[in-house]
Amino acid sequence: MQYWLxxxxxxxxxxxxxxxxxGQTVPWTGVRNYQARNFxxxxxxxxxxxxxxxxxxxEPGIAGLAEVASTPYPDPTQFDPASKYHxxxxxxxxxxxxxxxxxxVKKTPLIPLSTLRAQDELxxxxxxxxxxxxxxxxxxxxxxxxxxxxxxxxx
DNA sequence: GCCAACGTTGGC
DNA sequence: GCCAACGTTGGC
Numbered sequence: 374m375q376y377w378l379x380x381x382x383x384x385x386x387x388x389x390x391x392x393x394x395x396g397q398t399v400p401w402t403g404v405r406n407y408q409a410r411n412f413x414x415x416x417x418x419x420x421x422x423x424x425x426x427x428x429x430x431x432e433p434g435i436a437g438l439a440e441v442a443s444t445p446y447p448d449p450t451q452f453d454p455a456s457k458y459h460x461x462x463x464x465x466x467x468x469x470x471x472x473x474x475x476x477x478v479k480k481t482p483l484i485p486l487s488t489l490r491a492q493d494e495l496x497x498x499x500x501x502x503x504x505x506x507x508x509x510x511x512x513x514x515x516x517x518x519x520x521x522x523x524x525x526x527x528x
Numbered sequence: 529g530c531c532a533a534c535g536t537t538g539g540c
Numbered sequence: 541g542c543c544a545a546c547g548t549t550g551g552c
Contacts, residue, residue, distance in 0.1 A: 380538090405536095406547075427539055486539080504545040505535045 375421045376512040376525045377412070378468070378500060379439070379475065380428040386443065388425050388437035391477035398442050402450045406485040409509040414445045414471040422517060423475055427483070428508075429469065434485040443474035481525050494519045 379401065381387070391399050404410055423439040447468035450458035463469040491497055499510035512520075 382538095391542060408547095433539070508537085 374414065375418065376424070376443070376511050376514065376517040377417065377421060377499075378424040378426050378435075380500075380508040382429045382432045383427045383436070383481050384430065385523045387427065388439075388477060388480045391439065391475065392480060393438075395476075396442075396476065398474050401475050402448050404432065404448070404472060405458065405460070406413070408473055412509045412511070416479045416511075417441045417445070417473050419444065422512075423450050424517075424520065425475075425477065432483055434483045434489070435478040435481070436483050436523075438478040438521070438525075440478055440520075445471040445473050448472040453471060456483060456490060460466050474522055478520070484520070484524050488524065489520075492519070492521075492524075525527035 382424040383390075385403070386399055391397060391432045401413065404413065419441055421441040423441060424435050425437040425439045427433055427436045446466075447463075448458070449458040450456040451463040452465065453459055453467060458470075462467055489498065490501055495501060495516055498512070498516055499505055499507065
């Protein structure tokens with residue numbers, strides 16, 4: 374079991390959108406960075422824990438919990454000329470971009486980026502490093518435990 | 529393979 | 541909208 378943080382722009386897909394989707398599951402389309410793709414293609418397993426992060430918005434931060442819900446498969450948007458994620462160099466025979474489905478588990482009170490930064494225990498989190506822009510990053514078990522047990526209220 | 533130019537990310 | 545940081549592209 375591994376843990377991940379996955380960024381989504383709430384204008385595109387928010388935690389509420391994901392919870393409202395069929396099966397509370399959305400395909401994680403639009404990733405066009407090789408490192409992030411490789412995490413989905415090579416490292417993720419069904420059931421892995423996901424911190425659902427809202428980025429590029431008024432209040433960036435962790436907005437909910439989710440889990441990896443599928444094995445990797447080609448991102449269909451790469452084949453769609455009408456999509457802004459269209460990749461003319463991708464073919465059905467040789468897809469370039471792979472994704473997984475993500476199932477939203479629950480919405481949580483937003484944990485703002487500033488709160489994450491204020492925690493000594495989270496100093497090593499990848500997204501908090503200077504210049505870090507990667508939209509999918511691994512989270513250590515210790516970081517996961519701290520965030521879910523210390524920064525999220527009990528049900 | 530180098531590297532300058534350009535594009536993107538994402539917080540502020 | 542600004543801009544730092546980083547990734548990608550493409551000429552050589």
